[in-house]
Amino acid sequence: MATSSARDGVAFTREGYIQSKAQASSLGGVVRDDLVTGILPVLGRSSELGFNVFDVMHHGLHEKQISNVFRWLLDSGGTHRMGDTFTRIFMDEVNRARPSEDPFPLDGYWVRQEVNTSDPTDPGDIADLVLESETSVVVIENFVTSDGHGHDYDRYLAYSQRKGGRGVVVLLCRDEDRSLQTKGWQHARVVTYATLINRLREELASDDRWGRDNPEAYTFIEQLYRKFVRGRGPVQDGEVLDFVVAMCQTGEARRYQISSKAVAAEQFATDVAEQARERFGEGRELLQRVRTKVRNYGADVLAPQLNATLGEGTITKVGAAFRGIYQWTVNFDLGSEGGESGESPLQIKFGPSAWFAIEEDPNWQDTVDPDVADYSRLFLTRSARREIRQSSVTLQEVLDGLEPTDRRLHDEILQLIRPPATAPEGGAFS
Numbered sequence: 001m002a003t004s005s006a007r008d009g010v011a012f013t014r015e016g017y018i019q020s021k022a023q024a025s026s027l028g029g030v031v032r033d034d035l036v037t038g039i040l041p042v043l044g045r046s047s048e049l050g051f052n053v054f055d056v057m058h059h060g061l062h063e064k065q066i067s068n069v070f071r072w073l074l075d076s077g078g079t080h081r082m083g084d085t086f087t088r089i090f091m092d093e094v095n096r097a098r099p100s101e102d103p104f105p106l107d108g109y110w111v112r113q114e115v116n117t118s119d120p121t122d123p124g125d126i127a128d129l130v131l132e133s134e135t136s137v138v139v140i141e142n143f144v145t146s147d148g149h150g151h152d153y154d155r156y157l158a159y160s161q162r163k164g165g166r167g168v169v170v171l172l173c174r175d176e177d178r179s180l181q182t183k184g185w186q187h188a189r190v191v192t193y194a195t196l197i198n199r200l201r202e203e204l205a206s207d208d209r210w211g212r213d214n215p216e217a218y219t220f221i222e223q224l225y226r227k228f229v230r231g232r233g234p235v236q237d238g239e240v241l242d243f244v245v246a247m248c249q250t251g252e253a254r255r256y257q258i259s260s261k262a263v264a265a266e267q268f269a270t271d272v273a274e275q276a277r278e279r280f281g282e283g284r285e286l287l288q289r290v291r292t293k294v295r296n297y298g299a300d301v302l303a304p305q306l307n308a309t310l311g312e313g314t315i316t317k318v319g320a321a322f323r324g325i326y327q328w329t330v331n332f333d334l335g336s337e338g339g340e341s342g343e344s345p346l347q348i349k350f351g352p353s354a355w356f357a358i359e360e361d362p363n364w365q366d367t368v369d370p371d372v373a374d375y376s377r378l379f380l381t382r383s384a385r386r387e388i389r390q391s392s393v394t395l396q397e398v399l400d401g402l403e404p405t406d407r408r409l410h411d412e413i414l415q416l417i418r419p420p421a422t423a424p425e426g427g428a429f430s
Contacts, residue, residue, distance in 0.1 A: 053220070054227040066193070067113060067128045067142045069224065070172065073200070074111040074131060080217045082210060084109075087131070089199045090191065094138065094170055097189035104166065108133040115139075117152075117159035125155050129172070135165045142172040145180055146190045146401075153184030174228065177401040179297040186404070193228040201225050240286045241376060241395055243279050244351050248375040251359075253352035256284065257325030286399075287328055287351050293398050294330045294348055294378070295320045301402070303332070305410040315346075328353035334417075346413065347381040349388075350395060354379040357388055364388050378409075382416050389416055 076084040088106040095103040109131040117139065118125045129140040137160040143149055153169060160167025169188045171181070176190050201221060204210060211218045247253045258264040261284065295318060303315040317333040328351045331344035349357055357379070359370045367388040368379070378391040378398070393408055402409075 052226055053223045063128060063142050063144070070140075070142065071111055071113045071129055074109070074129065076109075080221075081214050082204065082217070085203060086196070086200055087111075089203065090131075090196060091138075093191045093195055093199075094168065094189050097170075097191065104136050104138070104168065105133060109136075109138070115159075117155050122155075125152050127151075127156060127159070130159075137161070137163070137165060137167045138170055139167070140170045140172050141188075144174050146171045146173045146176045146178065146185075146188075147180040148183065148185040148188070153188060157184075157187075175401075177293060177296070178403055179293075179301045179401065181404075182300060197221070197225050198229050201229075238396060240279070240282045241399075244283045244287060244395075245375045247283065248352065248355035253355040254325065254360075255280075256287070256328070256352035257356075259324070290350060290395055290398050291320055291328060291330065293401070294350070297398070297402050298330050298332065298348065301404050302409055302413075305407065306413060309410070309414065322353075325356045326353055345383055346417065347383070348391075348409075349379045349381060350377075351375060354388075357381065380409075380412055380416050387416070 072078050072080065073086040074090065076087060080086075084107050087109055091104055091106045091109070095101075095106075110133070112130045112132070113128065115127045115130040116124050117127050127139045128142040131138040131140065139156040139160045141148060141151055141156065148171070156169045157167060160169060171185065171188045171190045172193070173190065174193050176192055178186070178190075181188065181190075204218070204221065247255070255264050261281065264280070299318040303318055306315050307313065313335045315332050316335045318330065319333075320327070320330045322329050322331075328349065330348045332346040332348075334345040354373070355375060357364050358367050358373050363386060364381070365386040368390050374390060376394055376396070378393045378395070380389045380391055381387065382389075389412065391409065391412055393402070393406075
């Protein structure tokens with residue numbers, strides 16, 4: 001079992017890590033000052049999870065389930081007894097997505113679910129929801145991300161315009177990621193759960209009578225808000241990012257290499273009390289989302305950009321198959337060369353993997369000064385020169401969704417793979 005790095009008697013390997021006595025003592029209950037001061041400020045959330053009907057019923061995790069909820073909200077005659085309030089909010093957000101175009105009417109719609117948009121002679125292509133009025137048709141594809149996931153955008157659009165009126169295709173999603181919008185879906189209008197639910201909640205908050213007369217519906221919408229708005233979004237993601245960065249800055253990022261989530265969480269919770277367990281899990285989940293988004297962006301946008309500049313076949317593969325402390329790495333294979341010491345020729349690292357490469361792994365020689373390393377950003381590596389550069393792209397920008405037209409990573413990678421004289425000084429891109 002080859003050791004990748006060792007410092008202060010702690011041996012790190014691709015399979016895991018071996019604790020020194022000092023490290024074992026720390027993990028066993030001796031809380032270090034730097035851990036307390038570095039971690040406690042980002043542990044502000046209550047450890048009380050609270051009741052949520054969606055969690056109890058495991059509901060809202062599948063597109064059909066959440067489509068049922070939105071169909072109910074879009075039905076002006078629904079048992080919520082708020083008429084077309086939600087439909088007007090929804091159509092206003094559809095119009096806001098294209099402010100330069102003529103707006104669609106806000107009212108007069110009826111809703112259908114699971115609508116076949118295909119001709120009788122074609123294979124079925126089922127849209128989750130369809131809003132229709134005398135003059136307009138809105139075809140809605142609901143999914144966790146802004147991704148057509150195999151559906152035919154042109155077919156949806158043709159269906160919306162089949163009667164000669166105005167038509168539009170809408171992606172209704174939890175997370176917007178424009179790099180996933182390809183094959184026509186880049187023309188769809190995107191509306192997120194959080195935006196709609198937050199606006200609905202604010203609208204209903206001003207109607208005391210509705211709340212008094214409809215306590216069950218009020219409670220349901222409040223539960224919907226807690227599930228899809230309060231626990232998500234840029235502010236909440238930012239809080240978890242602060243935690244991940246603090247883990248790197250205090251040297252605790254090594255915990256992310258432990259294969260067992262339960263073991264890692266228990267060790268960390270022993271040091272900083274019960275609240276840490278929840279945030280640690282959130283940090284891992286956030287890192288997984290960042291990895292997925294970076295990998296998808298790399299395969300769908302960045303690799304084609306680089307191949308267009310450097311020649312087809314320059315980037316031959318994009319993947320993220322490492323484990324342990326290395327798993328927060330996205331690898332780019334170059335057709336013209338192999339990697340060094342088991343590393344891919346070109347990598348994007350972040351979070352714990354970036355911390356380990358910069359502060360623990362002696363194989364990386366031309367690297368970023370640990371005192372100025374900003375772990376809220378991506379890092380680019382070039383194994384042929386054992387070099388690490390800090391990107392200008394932040395993890396929050398990755399979570400929010402990088403635009404397909406964003407060429408920062410493209411330009412930074414070009415600087416990295418060209419001769420050293422063209423690379424920026426100081427280990428970072430401006």
